[in-house]
Every structure is written in structure tokens, then in C-alpha cells.
Amino acid sequence: MTTALITGATAGIGAAFARRLAADGHNLVLVARDTKRLQEQATELHDRHGVEAEVLTADLSLDEGIAAVETRLADRRDPVDLLVNNAGFGNKGRFLEVSMADELTMLKVHCEAVLRLTSAAAGAMRERGRGGVVNVASVAAFVPRGTYGASKAWVVQFTQGTARDLAGTGVRMMALCPGFVRTEFHARAGMGTDNIPGWMWLDADKLVAAALTDLARGKTVSVPDPRYKALMGLVKLAPRGVLGGMTSKTGRKYGPQ
Numbered sequence: 001m002t003t004a005l006i007t008g009a010t011a012g013i014g015a016a017f018a019r020r021l022a023a024d025g026h027n028l029v030l031v032a033r034d035t036k037r038l039q040e041q042a043t044e045l046h047d048r049h050g051v052e053a054e055v056l057t058a059d060l061s062l063d064e065g066i067a068a069v070e071t072r073l074a075d076r077r078d079p080v081d082l083l084v085n086n087a088g089f090g091n092k093g094r095f096l097e098v099s100m101a102d103e104l105t106m107l108k109v110h111c112e113a114v115l116r117l118t119s120a121a122a123g124a125m126r127e128r129g130r131g132g133v134v135n136v137a138s139v140a141a142f143v144p145r146g147t148y149g150a151s152k153a154w155v156v157q158f159t160q161g162t163a164r165d166l167a168g169t170g171v172r173m174m175a176l177c178p179g180f181v182r183t184e185f186h187a188r189a190g191m192g193t194d195n196i197p198g199w200m201w202l203d204a205d206k207l208v209a210a211a212l213t214d215l216a217r218g219k220t221v222s223v224p225d226p227r228y229k230a231l232m233g234l235v236k237l238a239p240r241g242v243l244g245g246m247t248s249k250t251g252r253k254y255g256p257q
């Protein structure tokens with residue numbers, strides 16, 4: 001039996017990964033800040049699918065939280081075969097409206113935690129000659145979309161670069177780049193979603209199914225839906241100035257500060 005560790009497992013895309021991987025018979029290590037929610041989820045997945053679901057409460061915006069997950073990933077006696085670096089959030093506001101402390105917290109969760117956890121996991125996986133890491137980025141990595149998009153561009157570059165460095169070791173790296181997905185993300189960030197057309201919304205369970213197929217195929221960057229594949233094709237062709245106005249505004253109507 002293999003084990004998957006998922007960060008941000010209590011809601012949205014992370015919870016969809018947990019449901020799907022448990023249904024496929026993988027044991028789980030569920031990571032987030034809300035212990036009660038993690039425990040409820042672990043019990044439900046264990047009861048429904050008969051898998052072991054371990055709870056690891058950790059705040060990935062803090063050094064001690066990242067260190068606790070690094071320690072679990074480096075445990076050679078109870079190895080992790082798949083790491084899903086999924087925890088993330090959006091700040092409420094545009095550049096210069098968000099405090100520097102909040103900007104740095106985003107870099108800590110989206111970049112530093114991803115770097116450190118990938119390093120801890122991939123080191124142990126390389127010794128065993130197998131394993132996989134999915135880093136949840138966003139299509140925002142490919143278009144002008146504030147400091148959030150910049151942090152996700154780092155995730156894509158990091159994943160592509162490390163995939164090259166790990167080629168031939170048996171460790172697979174994949175950046176997952178979703179478009180808009182119905183989760184708790186937008187409400188938590190105080191983002192209005194009225195100007196996001198219905199056709200742009202993705203379902204988290206379908207997204208995860210497509211992502212795992214792409215991982216099995218050995219893709220390094222996954223943009224799982226035909227709608228977004230077509231849009232990203234247009235992004236490559238259209239002048240950056242034309243797209244910038246549209247992509248930097250859609251879904252970024254923030255409520256009162």
C-alpha cells in the first residue's frame with residue numbers, strides 16, 4: 001500500500017485529492033491548520049475506504065509547521081510515495097493594498113513551504129527510486145495576475161527545473177495549473193466572483209481525476225481542462241498588453257478592506 005501526503009487537505013482541491021486517493025486505496029497523511037476538521041475528514045475516509053488516514057496539524061506559514069511536515073516526509077520507516085503541495089490562498093486586494101506581512105506569508109506558503117517539502121520528500125523518494133510530487137500552481141502563473149500569479153509562476157518554474165534535475169531517478173514532478181475551481185478559496189480571500197462566467201468554473205473532483213491521469217502519463221505541467229488548454233494556447237499567441245487588462249481583473253473584485 002502506498003501513502004500520499006496532502007497539504008491543505010481539509011477543503012477544495014486538497015479535499016478532492018484526499019477523496020480520490022483514498023478511493024484508490026492509498027493511505028493518507030492529511031495536513032492543514034484546523035485539527036477538528038482534519039480529524040473528521042480522516043475518520044470519514046477511513047470508514048468509507050478502509051485506508052489509514054493520519055492527521056498532521058501544521059501551519060505552513062510558520063517555520064515550525066513546515067519543519068513538522070519535513071520530518072514526516074523524511075521518515076524512512078513510513079515512507080510517503082506521493083506529495084501534493086496544495087495549501088494556498090489569495091490575499092484580499094491588489095498590489096500596495098495588501099500588507100507586506102501578508103505578501104510575505106503568501107511567499108512562505110506558496111514558495112518556501114513548497115521548496116522545503118519537495119526537497120524533504122524527493123530526497124527520500126530518490127533513495128527508493130520512485131515517488132511523485134504534485135505542486136498545485138494555477139493558470140495565473142501564465143498571465144499578469146498580481147503577486148499571487150507571480151508566486152504561482154515560481155511554482156511552475158521550480159517544478160519544471162527540478163523535474164529536469166531529477167530525470168532518471170524515478171521521482172516524478174508535476175505542476176498542476178487549474179483555472180477557476182469552486183472551493184472556499186474566493187470567499188476566504190474576499191473576492192467577488194460575479195464577473196467570472198459560468199463556463200470558466202471547474203469541478204474539483206474532475207480536476208483531480210485529470211491531474212492524476214497527467215501524472216501517470218509523465219507530464220511536468222498539467223492544465224487539465226480543454227477550455228483552459230485552449231485559453232492558454234491563446235495566451236501564447238495574443239499580445240501580452242491585450243490580455244493583461246482582462247486577466248488581471250477577472251475574479252478580482254474585492255469587498256471592503
Ligand SMILES: NC(=O)c1ccc[n+]([C@@H]2O[C@H](COP(=O)([O-])OP(=O)(O)OC[C@H]3O[C@@H](n4cnc5c(N)ncnc54)[C@H](OP(=O)(O)O)[C@@H]3O)[C@@H](O)[C@H]2O)c1
Pocket residue numbers: 007008009010011012013014031032033034037058059060061086087088089090109136137138139177178179180181182183184185186188
Ligand atoms: N480555487 C481556485 O480557483 C484555484 C485556482 C487555481 C489554483 N488554486 C490553488 O489551489 C490550491 C488549493 O486551493 P483551494 O481552491 O482548494 O482553496 P481552499 O478551498 O480555500 O482550501 C485551502 C486549503 O489550504 C489550507 N491552508 C491554507 N493556509 C494554510 C496554511 N498556512 N498552512 C496549512 N494549510 C493551509 C486550508 O486549510 P486550513 O485553513 O485548515 O489550514 C485548506 O485546506 C491553492 O494553492 C490555490 O492557490 C485554486
